[in-house]
Amino acid sequence: MLGIILLWVLGFVLVMLTIMTFYLRSVAKQYEADDEAGLDVEKKKQGITDAQNFVYTALVLVSVGMVAALYIYVKGTPWEAHLMEWLNIVIRLMHITFGIAWIGASFYFVFLENALNRTKDVRDELAGNLWAVHGGGFYYLEKYKVAPKTIPKHLHWFKYEAYFTWLSGFCLLFVVYYFNASALLIDKNVLDISALTGIGIGVGSFIVAWIIYDLLCKSPLIKKPIWFTLVGFFIAVGFAYFYSHVFSGRAAYIHFGAMLGSIMVANVFFVIIPAQKAMVNAARKGLPLNPQLGKNALNRSLHNNYFTLPVLFVMISNHFPSTFGYEQPWLILTIITLGTAGVKHYLNLKEKGQLSVWVLPVSVVILLAGAFISAPPKNPGACNTKIEFSEVNAIVQEKCVSCHSSKPTDDVYKAPPNGVVYDTPADIVAKKDLIMQRVVITKTMPLNNKTNITQKERDIIRCWIEQGASVK
Numbered sequence: 001m002l003g004i005i006l007l008w009v010l011g012f013v014l015v016m017l018t019i020m021t022f023y024l025r026s027v028a029k030q031y032e033a034d035d036e037a038g039l040d041v042e043k044k045k046q047g048i049t050d051a052q053n054f055v056y057t058a059l060v061l062v063s064v065g066m067v068a069a070l071y072i073y074v075k076g077t078p079w080e081a082h083l084m085e086w087l088n089i090v091i092r093l094m095h096i097t098f099g100i101a102w103i104g105a106s107f108y109f110v111f112l113e114n115a116l117n118r119t120k121d122v123r124d125e126l127a128g129n130l131w132a133v134h135g136g137g138f139y140y141l142e143k144y145k146v147a148p149k150t151i152p153k154h155l156h157w158f159k160y161e162a163y164f165t166w167l168s169g170f171c172l173l174f175v176v177y178y179f180n181a182s183a184l185l186i187d188k189n190v191l192d193i194s195a196l197t198g199i200g201i202g203v204g205s206f207i208v209a210w211i212i213y214d215l216l217c218k219s220p221l222i223k224k225p226i227w228f229t230l231v232g233f234f235i236a237v238g239f240a241y242f243y244s245h246v247f248s249g250r251a252a253y254i255h256f257g258a259m260l261g262s263i264m265v266a267n268v269f270f271v272i273i274p275a276q277k278a279m280v281n282a283a284r285k286g287l288p289l290n291p292q293l294g295k296n297a298l299n300r301s302l303h304n305n306y307f308t309l310p311v312l313f314v315m316i317s318n319h320f321p322s323t324f325g326y327e328q329p330w331l332i333l334t335i336i337t338l339g340t341a342g343v344k345h346y347l348n349l350k351e352k353g354q355l356s357v358w359v360l361p362v363s364v365v366i367l368l369a370g371a372f373i374s375a376p377p378k379n380p381g382a383c384n385t386k387i388e389f390s391e392v393n394a395i396v397q398e399k400c401v402s403c404h405s406s407k408p409t410d411d412v413y414k415a416p417p418n419g420v421v422y423d424t425p426a427d428i429v430a431k432k433d434l435i436m437q438r439v440v441i442t443k444t445m446p447l448n449n450k451t452n453i454t455q456k457e458r459d460i461i462r463c464w465i466e467q468g469a470s471v472k
């Protein structure tokens with residue numbers, strides 16, 4: 001009842017706020033026209049922008065409130081899992097959309113920096129220029145050494161892509177891992193901690209990681225790129241190791257990615273944007289610029305660039321149980337981080353026109369090493385006796401159907417995960433390859449081994465599949 005009342009009240013507020021955005025927009029347009037006409041409306045324009053920002057923030061908060069009200073309404077019903085699923089869809093879609101906008105812009109600007117023509121026909125005040133053709137049009141870009149003589153009125157800033165990627169990512173972390181901590185975050189076979197402790201460690205680790213990284217960037221080490229990279233890399237490995245010994249393999253990967261992603265966004269928020277603001281302000285007032293600010297910002301932006309591929313891998317890693325399901329999940333994570341950052345390094349060198357050809361093959365070999373060491377044993381043990389289906393069925397009924405049935409009895413999963421059910425023999429046979437992958441090879445099912453399957457039972461399932469998976 002409380003949920004439904006809240007929903008109505010907030011819904012009403014939402015409609016009112018939406019109407020207000022139209023009104024504010026029309027006023028803003030009027031002031032814009034006045035401005036063109038030469039009237040002094042600077043103060044009024046600022047007032048409208050503030051009001052608009054306030055309304056947009058309120059819109060977001062009210063929407064979040066409505067989701068919370070909806071949650072109160074459906075809590076304890078079969079719709080609860082359904083709501084979580086749809087929240088997952090919506091937030092995930094937002095996350096990848098903002099992420100693409102952010103990483104796309106980041107790649108683009110690092111490309112510009114790398115590919116600038118710095119020598120031919122470059123005016124004194126410029127660092128370089130670049131011709132490009134895209135979408136049926138020709139573009140000509142110029143980069144200033146420091147700043148133009150007058151800062152243009154309309155200056156485009158790139159920051160909301162980063163902030164929204166992080167915000168949506170954080171929400172997703174809550175929806176997928178923290179609300180269901182006992183299911184996906186915590187694996188009692190790794191470390192038996194409470195959900196709250198797990199969440200505290202997760203969130204706390206991002207702050208600690210940022211502090212360490214930031215100190216490292218402010219230390220003299222920053223002047224020695226090779227040492228900086230080495231030390232930074234070993235600290236990152238430390239985090240991967242730590243996460244793998246605290247969380248389930250899958251959650252360990254996500255936390256590693258979220259940790260790097262948080263550093264990236266903190267770089268934008270605490271270093272890059274403030275540096276740019278200081279530069280713009282100084283230029284506006286005609287004060288001398290501190291070139292160190294620009295250098296710091298460029299450095300951080302370059303670090304972000306190297307983090308992108310490892311973070312992108314982590315974003316898709318939950319599809320690949322052979323990575324996070326490996327006995328030493330941190331090792332595979334480390335290898336893929338190193339290999340993908342290496343690939344990015346190669347791309348950067350190539351854009352600069354440097355022929356460091358060896359970087360790519362070395363990176364590929366590193367990645368192949370990951371595939372090699374995580375490969376399942378070629379000879380997992382002979383199957384001497386013929387396995388009857390009844391044996392396999394008994395194991396599946398005992399260890400799997402609490403989640404994988406049309407009516408699960410599990411305390412977390414109220415609908416069959418991924419739609420996978422094992423109610424009939426045909427259901428089991430149809431999924432035999434996936435079962436082999438998840439139960440025998442990667443050992444990522446039963447989830448966190450919640451139902452305590454034994455190695456002997458895994459072997460029975462393997463032998464049955466190797467013998468042809470017959471149900472007779």
Ligand code: HEC
Pocket residue numbers: 396399400401402403404410413417418420431434435438439445446447450451453
């Ligand atoms: C505690 C609940 C739970 C138990 C018990 C469980 N699973 Fe799962 N299973 C899940 C969840 C959640 C997913 C989806 C997430 C994932 O793929 O990791 C899943 C996914 C799968 C998939 C992958 C489906 C796909 O579309 O990729 C297979 C195969 C699978 N389970 C097999 C099994 C088998 C076989 C058992 C028993 C030995 C088992 N599971 C026991 C929760 C469980």
